Amino acid sequence: MLKTCLTAVRGPAVCVGRCFSREVSGAVSTLAGFSSPPFSTEASLYVHWPYCLKRCSYCNFNKYIPGSDKQDVMLECLQRETETSLKLSQVSRITSVFFGGGTPSLARPSTIAAVLETVARHAGLSEEAEVTLEVNPTPVGSSKLEDFLHAGVNRFSIGVQSLRDDGLKVLGRDHNSQHALQTVAEARRLCPGRVSVDVMFGRPGQSVASWELELDELLSVCDDHVSLYQLTLERGTQLFRQVQKGQLSVPSDDITAVMYESARRILQKRGYLQYEVSNFARNGAISQHNMSYWKASQYLGVGPGAHGRFVPHGEGGVCREARTQTLEPDVWVREVQQRGHGTRRRIPLTHLGLLEEVLVMGLRLVDGITHQHWQLFNPRADLHQILSSSSEVQDLQQTGLLILDDRGLRCSWQGLALLDSMLPTLLLLLEAYTQGLQEQQARGATIGDQRDGGQRVSKPG
The missing domain is CATH 3.20.20.70 (Aldolase class I)
Structure with a gap:
């Protein structure tokens, strides 16, 4: 593990989140108010x-x-x-x-x-x-x-x-x-x-x-x-x-x-x-x-194969995107000369994708993720609400590998070397949390439809 x-962090070619299971979806989050990180x-x-x-x-x-x-x-x-x-x-x-x-x-x-x-x-x-x-x-x-x-x-x-x-x-x-x-x-x-x-x-x-x-x-x-x-x-x-x-x-x-x-x-x-x-x-x-x-801040990536994470405000964007520049230098040069940039791939990060990056990168730090830092990205629920009831997390705490307390979430001295073995469990819990919010939101929408007689009622102009 x-x-x-x-793995060396050489520039922002960072493998996080879905790299441990499947690739982040390109769809924008459906969770109202949670599709973008804190404005910066x-x-x-x-x-x-x-x-x-x-x-x-x-x-x-x-x-x-x-x-x-x-x-x-x-x-x-x-x-x-x-x-x-x-x-x-x-x-x-x-x-x-x-x-x-x-x-x-x-x-x-x-x-x-x-x-x-x-x-x-x-x-x-x-x-x-x-x-x-x-x-x-x-x-x-x-x-x-x-x-x-x-x-x-x-x-x-x-x-x-x-x-x-x-x-x-x-x-x-x-x-x-x-x-x-x-x-x-x-x-x-x-x-x-x-x-x-x-x-x-x-x-x-x-x-x-x-x-x-x-x-x-x-x-x-x-x-x-x-x-x-x-x-x-x-x-x-x-x-x-x-x-x-x-x-x-x-x-x-x-x-x-x-x-x-x-x-x-x-x-x-x-x-x-x-x-x-x-x-x-x-x-x-x-x-x-x-x-x-590691703090999941915005960064721009310039040059062949560079990665970036930022909100494209200049295009009217409100969601953070994961961007990758064209790998091969000669092709990248032609693209930059033709259109000003060599962006080959851009993926809007879902709310889940963003939280995964905060979790995976933050736990690399000895100080881990403070509650205040987590709240910047997810004010709806703190780390205790998402993780503390899990028997797997309780086992990790009891074995002395993971610490979840009033400061936040972090690995112990022994746990830091075993971070990769703990991440799949934590990522699944995070995914279950966001799915629960989506289901709750869907149920609320269904109840609203029923109260409207099965259709949305438009207010007169």
Whole structure:
């Protein structure tokens, strides 16, 4: 169960709600007054740079090896789609920006600056807004950090993944441990307290002892934020095929569970507080951008394959939509040039779909979901009313995995690692609650029809 919980949150390609059963329906909620989230003029922005110099052996993210120089056309189209998204959402303030990929540190710093200028021109972007850039820790990536800082970036997320050169080779990374250490040191010099490091466990040939030693070494040089991810074997990747053929072996689920628990203890001992399933911070250095996902806030997605969740007020919309941009960069470019955006799919979120996202994403947080936060999205019934009478929820509470009290709903220390095993139960209870409201509403409508003699009576003009 741990493997899915520790899926990397790389931009807003977030699998929630119906991913645990069936896909969210495209129909708009029929529950009166509950078809849209609380009104907000704010949103965060995710910008996807789809290109890499090479594909890592484990990676199935939306990334491509460019056959020619794409810098100019990407600059043009990222600016245009950003402008379109801001006008469509009518947000007046962007709270954070995250440049992910792919390898966004391959983009020119002037491209990053131009996107930020577009945001500032069409919506507010304060000087304090968190602006994160994912960085591949190669000599080329490290040499451009200062230029990115001048372009407006104020936080770096560095894909170290491992400090073992043999491990990096297996993963197909194009950096070595010395490159990683040098990049982290340079980033810390430029942005002290605002550097995050990604590290991966469950790699081929890794033991609990070697993992603990490696993590301890990393923590002696890294900054105030660490993201911890378990290697996931994805179909279609080179690493998946190597393991299937018996050329490599990965630790068992029981071993990776021990690795996760030992990492949590080591990080805590070194002063890093866990605030989400995969994320740890000290000195208050939490990722403000990712918090917007976990708090089910609005976010705009720009670039090939980016995801977004926002209300399209510019089209007269009142419901939040789940939007996905066209995956393939060349096709996305043509669409943006023709119509200003490359939106491939848009699904109006039902009331149930929205609550599922609040539940699934919120429970990733150590603090969980407060009653006040839940009320923003569902003022009709609180979490106690929906969940507390369930025998399954009572069992989860008695076994010490789930906490439902006056603060709200959250996982215990042990429960956070087992979140995926609890979500199907909680989602079914949520679905039963919304179905009950719909049936209650339908019965009320039927009674109204009967009082009107079987038909609606129009009042005279």
